Amino acid sequence: MKIHMIKKLGIASCLAIACVVAPTAVRAQANAGFILFGGVKDSALDYCLDNGTSSRNDRYYLEVKPQSFKVSEVIITYPDHFNGSFDTNDIKLRVTGQCRGGKDLEIESATWDRENRRITVIPKEAIPAKTALRVVLSNVRNPDYGGFYQFDGRVLRADVPVPVYIGSWVITLD
Structure with missing residues (x-):
């Protein structure tokens, strides 16, 4: 740019343009994702x-929308090309409609079945109907390669022990 254009735009405008154009070094992601098929x-x-x-450690905050029934279990499955790992000692269920924050619920157990690519989180008490939740997976080791990873969510009804599909998280990693 020529000097007179910089003066005309002003320093603040030039800095704003530089911030938009310049890549960021570290960023947290929030995304509803998208479903390719279905x-x-x-x-x-x-x-x-x-x-x-x-190839980095991470923390995932996965939304579980309010259900019309009590929830006794949250089940997460992930694709076979996801070669990351999970720390079952640091999995939480949190009552919140926001990405971060909220109140942690007591967990009966959190298990990771590597062979079947399944994480199961069981709260101490059934979660009341119409409760917004987040599953918080801490100390996740992200896979070696970036891309799209579709995690599917199911919940187990407290009244009838039948898994109910609640949706998918299409997680994007750089």
């Missing part, structure tokens, strides 16, 4: 990541 319009679930970079 007929259910509202099957994309919201999520946030603290890092979002491949």
